[in-house]
Amino acid sequence: MTTTAAWDPAQYLKWSDHRLRPAVDLLQRVALPSPAQVVDLGCGTGNVTALLRARWPAARVTGVDASPAMLQRARASDPAVDWQEADVAMWRPASPVDVLFSNATLHWIDDHAALFPRLLTLVAGGGALAVQMPRNFGEPSHTSIYEVAREGRWRERLEKLIRPEPTKPPEYYWDLLRPHVSALDVWETVYTQALTGLHPVAGFVKGSWLRPFLDALDASERPAFENAYRARLARAYPPRVDGTTLFPFRRLFIVARC
Numbered sequence: 001m002t003t004t005a006a007w008d009p010a011q012y013l014k015w016s017d018h019r020l021r022p023a024v025d026l027l028q029r030v031a032l033p034s035p036a037q038v039v040d041l042g043c044g045t046g047n048v049t050a051l052l053r054a055r056w057p058a059a060r061v062t063g064v065d066a067s068p069a070m071l072q073r074a075r076a077s078d079p080a081v082d083w084q085e086a087d088v089a090m091w092r093p094a095s096p097v098d099v100l101f102s103n104a105t106l107h108w109i110d111d112h113a114a115l116f117p118r119l120l121t122l123v124a125g126g127g128a129l130a131v132q133m134p135r136n137f138g139e140p141s142h143t144s145i146y147e148v149a150r151e152g153r154w155r156e157r158l159e160k161l162i163r164p165e166p167t168k169p170p171e172y173y174w175d176l177l178r179p180h181v182s183a184l185d186v187w188e189t190v191y192t193q194a195l196t197g198l199h200p201v202a203g204f205v206k207g208s209w210l211r212p213f214l215d216a217l218d219a220s221e222r223p224a225f226e227n228a229y230r231a232r233l234a235r236a237y238p239p240r241v242d243g244t245t246l247f248p249f250r251r252l253f254i255v256a257r258c
Contacts, residue, residue, distance in 0.1 A: 018191070018195075018204070018249075019047075019104065020047060020048065020051075021191065022103065022189070022251045022253070023051060023132060025189065026131075026132045026255070027052070027055060029253070030099060030101070030128050034058060034059075035056055035098030035099045035127065036059060036060065036098055037059065037060050037062070037093070037095075037098050037124075038052050038059045038060070038097065038098060039062045039093065039097050040052055040061070040062070040063045040064065040101050041064050041088050041100060041105060041106075042102050042105025042106070043064060043070075043074055044070045044105075045070050045074050046063055046074030046077045046078060046081065047077075048101075048103045049061060049063045049074065052099075053078065053080075053081065056099075059098070059099075060082070061080075061081050062081065062082040062083075062084060062093070063082070063083045063084065064084045064085075065084075065085065065086075065088065066085065066087050088105060088106075089115065092122060093122055096122055096123055096124035096127070097122060097124060097127065098123075098124055098126075098128075099128050100119060100122055100123050100128070100129045100130070101130045101131075102119075102131045102132070103131075103132045104132060104133065105133075106133055107133040107135075107166040108166070109166075110166070112166075112168060112172075113176065116129075116173065116176055116177060117177075117180060120180055123256075123258045124258065125258055126257070126258065127258050128257050129181075129254070129255070131252075131254040132251055132252070132253050132254075133166075133251065134249065134250070134251055135165075135188065135250045135252045136249050136251075137166065137167065139248070140232065140233065140236035140237070141204075141209075141233065141236070141237075141247070142205070144229055144232040144236065145205070145209065145210055145213055146162050148228045148229050148232070149161065151228070152224070152225075152228075154217055154221060154225065157216050157217070158216055158217075161212055161213055167252055170188060170252060173186050173254055177256050180256075181256040181257055182257045182258065183256070184254075184256050185253075185254070185255040186254050187252075188250060188252050188253070189251055189253070190248050190249065190250045190251075191250075192247075193247040193248070193249055194244050195244070195247050196243065196244055199230045199233070199234070201233045201236075201237045201247050202226065202229060202233050204247065206226075214226070
């Protein structure tokens with residue numbers, strides 16, 4: 001799986017309040033008063049980039065993403081940002097930056113043992129690498145995708161998309177990064193997301209982890225796949241008495257000072 005998946009900005013932004021909250025929490029822990037160069041790596045539609053601009057209005061802000069559709073939306077939102085289309089796994093700035101910020105992107109990239117040390121080389125001395133990644137891949141919201149993928153006539157096409165859990169436990173990143181930085185903060189938060197509407201958990205995941213599986217199917221097959229997926233989620237995440245569906249979502253945070 002790569003960061004060049006065919007993203008749907010409207011589907012992704014449908015749950016923008018829940019997707020933004022971890023970025024806000026991460027940003028509050030980056031204790032740099034006036035960085036000159038700030039990069040949003042995996043900027044998507046630019047909604048997190050806007051937070052970086054508001055936090056550091058004097059900084060030169062760059063947004064990097066592999067999706068042309070996402071960047072088209074981002075460019076329309078703020079022409080003052082330097083928007084760059086690039087593979088985030090390979091992108092490199094002209095010179096080290098003060099803040100390298102990445103919200104809900106790096107879990108799409110394999111080999112974190114090589115990726116994270118490389119990212120540190122892109123950060124200037126005294127700067128910070130700030131990362132948030134989902135770590136919900138062992139929960140029904142994600143395992144149900146794999147169960148349905150292994151069923152039916154689509155198995156041969158979809159089974160190759162199944163990956164091991166991409167985000168490691170907190171201690172993995174501590175051991176990987178601590179020898180190379182001056183200070184390190186690693187933590188997890190489980191957000192109990194209160195969702196409403198019909199099949200809300202399926203709609204939330206459709207904007208991210210489900211997307212490549214649907215893209216690999218013919219249009220005629222997608223309804224059957226989605227119905228089987230929704231049936232599993234209805235059992236795993238039943239609505240409460242008031243109609244609200246509670247969707248616990250674990251996220252991992254890293255702030256490394258170089």
